Amino acid sequence: MTDLRDKGDNTRLAHLGHDPRDFHGFVNPPVVHASTVLFPDAATMANRAQRYTYGTRGTPTTDALADAIDGLEGSEGTIIVPSGLAAVTIPLLAFLSAGDHLLLVDTVYHPTRHFADTMLRRLGVSVDYYPPDIGAGIAALMKPNTRVVFTESPGSNTFEMQDIPAIAAAAHERSAIVMMDNTWATPLYFRPLDHGVDISIHAATKYPAGHSDILLGTVSANERCWKPLHDAHITLGCCAAPDDVYQVLRGLRTMGVRLERHQQSALALASWLETQPGVKEVLHPALESFPGHALWKRDFSGASGIFSIVLDGGGREEAHAFLDALQIFGLGYSWGGYESLAVHVNLEDRAVTPGDRGGPIIRLQIGLEDVADLKADIEGALAAVRAV
Numbered sequence: 476m477t478d479l480r481d482k483g484d485n486t487r488l489a490h491l492g493h494d495p496r497d498f499h500g501f502v503n504p505p506v507v508h509a510s511t512v513l514f515p516d517a518a519t520m521a522n523r524a525q526r527y528t529y530g531t532r533g534t535p536t537t538d539a540l541a542d543a544i545d546g547l548e549g550s551e552g553t554i555i556v557p558s559g560l561a562a563v564t565i566p567l568l569a570f571l572s573a574g575d576h577l578l579l580v581d582t583v584y585h586p587t588r589h590f591a592d593t594m595l596r597r598l599g600v601s602v603d604y605y606p607p608d609i610g611a612g613i614a615a616l617m618k619p620n621t622r623v624v625f626t627e628s629p630g631s632n633t634f635e636m637q638d639i640p641a642i643a644a645a646a647h648e649r650s651a652i653v654m655m656d657n658t659w660a661t662p663l664y665f666r667p668l669d670h671g672v673d674i675s676i677h678a679a680t681k682y683p684a685g686h687s688d689i690l691l692g693t694v695s696a697n698e699r700c701w702k703p704l705h706d707a708h709i710t711l712g713c714c715a716a717p718d719d720v721y722q723v724l725r726g727l728r729t730m731g732v733r734l735e736r737h738q739q740s741a742l743a744l745a746s747w748l749e750t751q752p753g754v755k756e757v758l759h760p761a762l763e764s765f766p767g768h769a770l771w772k773r774d775f776s777g778a779s780g781i782f783s784i785v786l787d788g789g790g791r792e793e794a795h796a797f798l799d800a801l802q803i804f805g806l807g808y809s810w811g812g813y814e815s816l817a818v819h820v821n822l823e824d825r826a827v828t829p830g831d832r833g834g835p836i837i838r839l840q841i842g843l844e845d846v847a848d849l850k851a852d853i854e855g856a857l858a859a860v861r862a863v
């Protein structure tokens with residue numbers, strides 16, 4: 476296969492991860508269902524002197540996806556795990572020990588916070604939350620035992636941007652490890668390792684899978700962190716099922732064109748929503764009005780299809796009127812699939828950032844439907860809010 480490193484995103488997505496000549500010319504890699512792998516003789520077995528030794532330690536199927544992700548992330552190695560949440564918890568378990576301190580961004584995905592507040596605290600890790608706009612100011616929160624600085628940019632539900640290079644520089648000065656949940660941008664629109672992050676995390680459930688039918692996570696590490704990450708993955712036995720891995724590799728082939736459409740439709744709707752009565756604020760990093768816009772523009776090469784709106788006053792009743800009036804948008808969690816979704820956002824868990832935005836927040840995942848139909852659906856929902 477020709478060197479793909481200097482090729483365009485869509486060319487890379489079409490060819491990364493599998494060379495057809497490695498498997499009889501078939502365009503796609505085989506789906507290997509595996510526990511036992513046979514060895515040719517006792518010495519090979521005793522020395523584990525062959526590429527594959529047991530199903531939990533990788534197969535040609537998991538290697539195909541891991542290689543593709545490494546190509547996109549520019550990472551030394553990638554582990555494939557059964558969910559996006561496992562892609563958060565496994566690196567945290569890999570690098571944190573009793574007595575260590577974790578700095579977690581306050582706008583983090585809620586289950587990440589829950590894992591830190593329950594299991595990590597129980598294991599003797601102390602946890603502090605920092606505001607997403609802290610930048611180089613993170614230095615003041617670093618303690619001698621701060622081992623990991625965890626970032627997520629944009630933040631879940633409210634999309635605050637973080638100055639990742641500034642945070643990474645401050646963290647590295649005190650030899651902490653920087654992790655980033657990069658699910659929103661995918662490696663197409665932001666490459667964390669190029670900006671100083673050590674470990675890049677994805678819920679591949681979202682855009683890579685793309686069809687609301689698969690749960691999967693990937694964790695990619697630079698040279699400094701790859702060995703301990705890989706060791707923890709093997710130690711925990713948290714491997715992913717081959718059919719799911721295959722489906723995500725399949726999803727990657729079309730992710731570039733899907734994302735372009737998600738981006739275009741979401742931005743069209745977000746700009747239009749800024750002009751709509753009943754909408755107080757639109758939380759989308761690619762809008763010039765958004766406080767973190769300059770950071771997004773500096774570091775990111777695109778925006779994906781999920782953002783939020785703040786309704787102009789009201790509370791739960793208005794939020795429910797909006798959701799119940801929707802005909803095309805489904806009410807459901809997760810995102811990155813082909814279909815549009817809406818959720819009433821709850822910010823009660825935030826520790827150091829304001830939870831009250833002056834009205835209910837509705838998160839919109841913009842799918843691949845026609846924008847005119849989605850717009851009409853939202854118009855109906857805003858009318859239902861006015862009728863409350």
Ligand SMILES: *Cc1c(COP(=O)(O)O)cnc(C)c1O
Nearest residue numbers: 558559560584658678680690691
């Ligand atoms: C959805 C999500 C996850 C978790 O992914 P699952 O596959 O649903 O477990 C992690 N981080 C972020 C930012 C997410 O949006």
